[in-house]
Amino acid sequence: MTHRRATRRKDCPLTGPVPVPTPATTPYWEGAQREELTIQQCQSCTQHYFYPRPFCPYCNSDDVVWTPVSGRGRLLSYVINYRPTPPFDAETPIVVALVELEEGPHLMSNVIGVDPTPENLPLDLQLEVTFVERGDLKLPMFTPLQESAR
Structure with missing residues (x-):
């Protein structure tokens, strides 16, 4: 038996709940x-x-x-989630990441704008913040810096 992975286009708008x-x-x-x-x-x-x-x-x-x-940082750790629960199940796969900002603090966020494969997400990958509209909010997420994009 084979299983087909659900995929989402890299430029597809995100859906789901928003923080309060x-x-x-x-x-x-x-x-x-x-x-x-x-x-x-x-x-x-x-x-x-x-x-x-x-x-x-x-x-x-x-x-x-x-x-x-600065909004710049590096990828410390991540998981590629292929089986999120509702209401996030339409957004697979999701890259849930721990990002270390240049200023030191760590943030949990998502990495977007790159094919979600381990080959494209090496640890220490240089990232920059981007903002994605969801409902009435803009959510900070991260994309690879252009010079480090694969």
């Missing part, structure tokens, strides 16, 4: 609407960090601000 911004995440989503990746930075120790919280995880200072970052 909270008071803690609103600045992140407002930045995404401007197509700007923003994360928090501590004014006391200068460290960038993600996920959003009201204090610095490095020095416990509450003197933190939202700041735009």
Whole structure:
């Protein structure tokens, strides 16, 4: 018995649920609407960090601000999901990735714009953020940098 893999065109718009911004995440989503990746930075120790919280995880200072970052990073780890559950089942395969930003923090996101095969997703692949409209939000996702695209 053979199984046919469901596939999605690389340029196909994404569907499915959208995150619900909270008071803690609103600045992140407002930045995404401007197509700007923003994360928090501590004014006391200068460290960038993600996920959003009201204090610095490095020095416990509450003197933190939202700041735009480069949007560039590298692929640390990933999984190619061929069997997502509804409502994501129309989007197969999905590359769920752990991306290390140039500024240091790690983000879970998706890699899009490349055939989802291990050959096209070497670890340390250089990535850049792109924004994909879904509902009323723009979601930050990552694509290979042009010079490192395969």
